[in-house]
Amino acid sequence: MAQNCDWLLTNVRLATMVDNGVPYGEIESGAVALHDGLIVYAGPEAGMQEITADQQRDCHGQWATPGLVDCHTHLVYGGDRAREFEMRLQGRSYEDISRSGGGIASTVKHTREASEELLFEQASRRAKCLLEEGVTTLEIKSGYGLNLEQELKMLRVARRLGEELPVTVRTTFLGAHALPPEFAATDGDPRDAYIQLVCEQMIPAVADAGLADAVDVFCEGIGFSPAQCERVFKAAQAVGLPVKGHVEQLSDLKGARLAASYGALSVDHIEYLAEDDIPVIAKAGSVAVLLPGAFYFLNEQQKPPIAALREHNVPMAVATDLNHGTSPIASLLLAMNQAAVLFGLTPEEALRGTTRNGALALGLQNKGLLATGFDADIALWDIAHPSELTYAVNMNRPSKVWQGGQCVYSS
Numbered sequence: 001m002a003q004n005c006d007w008l009l010t011n012v013r014l015a016t017m018v019d020n021g022v023p024y025g026e027i028e029s030g031a032v033a034l035h036d037g038l039i040v041y042a043g044p045e046a047g048m049q050e051i052t053a054d055q056q057r058d059c060h061g062q063w064a065t066p067g068l069v070d071c072h073t074h075l076v077y078g079g080d081r082a083r084e085f086e087m088r089l090q091g092r093s094y095e096d097i098s099r100s101g102g103g104i105a106s107t108v109k110h111t112r113e114a115s116e117e118l119l120f121e122q123a124s125r126r127a128k129c130l131l132e133e134g135v136t137t138l139e140i141k142s143g144y145g146l147n148l149e150q151e152l153k154m155l156r157v158a159r160r161l162g163e164e165l166p167v168t169v170r171t172t173f174l175g176a177h178a179l180p181p182e183f184a185a186t187d188g189d190p191r192d193a194y195i196q197l198v199c200e201q202m203i204p205a206v207a208d209a210g211l212a213d214a215v216d217v218f219c220e221g222i223g224f225s226p227a228q229c230e231r232v233f234k235a236a237q238a239v240g241l242p243v244k245g246h247v248e249q250l251s252d253l254k255g256a257r258l259a260a261s262y263g264a265l266s267v268d269h270i271e272y273l274a275e276d277d278i279p280v281i282a283k284a285g286s287v288a289v290l291l292p293g294a295f296y297f298l299n300e301q302q303k304p305p306i307a308a309l310r311e312h313n314v315p316m317a318v319a320t321d322l323n324h325g326t327s328p329i330a331s332l333l334l335a336m337n338q339a340a341v342l343f344g345l346t347p348e349e350a351l352r353g354t355t356r357n358g359a360l361a362l363g364l365q366n367k368g369l370l371a372t373g374f375d376a377d378i379a380l381w382d383i384a385h386p387s388e389l390t391y392a393v394n395m396n397r398p399s400k401v402w403q404g405g406q407c408v409y410s411s
């Protein structure tokens with residue numbers, strides 16, 4: 001008896017992204033069957049057993065890829081820093097702008113002042129820009145609230161985006177992002193005092209509320225020291241949450257090595273990563289998340305050690321880092337292009353970075369490949385070859401998108 005499924009796509013070229021030695025894991029004359037939110041078949045059309053479907057579609061040779069994964073964003077925030085950008089380009093110094101209330105302090109102020117509803121509306125608009133490009137999984141960090149109540153607010157907004165939009169949202173608690181302004185006058189080391197609050201109160205409360213899937217830190221001279229980040233990792237471990245780190249973005253503090261020693265899902269930015277730390281990351285199985293949007297926007301020079309990451313088979317992901325201070329870029333396809341042009345990734349590496357490796361950076365073993373048993377997140381593209389997705393800027397949109405087995409977008 002024929003198996004029945006919800007959707008059957010035929011006459012489709014598959015970029016399965018399965019690492020089987022064939023570029024893009026390509027299957028030329030393919031078919032995909034979806035049922036109950038899962039891929040129940042992805043392979044050659046000729047090899048498929050008889051399947052009936054509630055909805056069937058001839059794809060006329062279009063390409064299917066896994067739904068895209070943006071594994072690093074800060075897209076919930078209040079305020080606007082376009083004027084600050086303008087002042088900077090008019091020649092005002094960063095210190096000057098900071099003194100007049102700009103920089104991250106302005107984001108914290110406006111995020112705290114914004115209602116949950118307003119934050120949701122604004123973040124929703126940004127998320128939709130990503131979804132239009134075929135993103136079906138999105139990570140969102142907190143980190144502009146910097147006290148328990150405000151961090152919980154940000155995480156609730158992030159969770160709600162996943163409930164109301166056709167996208168899987170993974171939330172990350174980033175309390176250790178910056179020193180809250182009210183701590184600046186604390187006696188002793190204000191950063192130590194704030195980290196104590198993060199570890200003893202915020203992480204247990206966030207975990208209790210079930211609002212975070214991971215815990216992140218900003219390990220940097222202008223963020224927190226490795227010793228402070230280690231306290232955060234220990235507190236996360238104590239409540240059973242996996243960790244990640246903003247590490248080696250502006251200097252080499254050995255944050256990646258530290259994060260890897262706590263089994264980090266990912267080490268992110270890593271422009272200043274030393275080559276002899278790479279074997280440690282490879283051994284821990286952490287994903288190297290490349291954020292070329294921030295590199296571009298800040299006009300940085302130091303590039304991540306791509307050749308050495310390749311040599312040690314460290315999986316590389318690519319993400320937007322969408323935030324309004326350093327990467328106001330709501331386009332994952334542009335981030336793929338930037339990763340290729342600025343960092344030298346191949347188009348295949350860029351696509352693997354926003355599919356399988358993006359999923360792994362979020363601990364989502366069941367996403368990012370077109371293969372039997374995987375989540376039915378799929379984007380269909382009217383392109384001649386998948387390299388076009390990385391090559392062209394603002395020329396490609398999916399013709400159809402399935403998320404969790406549902407067709408959520410159709411041009």
Ligand SMILES: [Zn+2]
Pocket residue numbers: 072073074246321
């Ligand atoms: Zn970031």
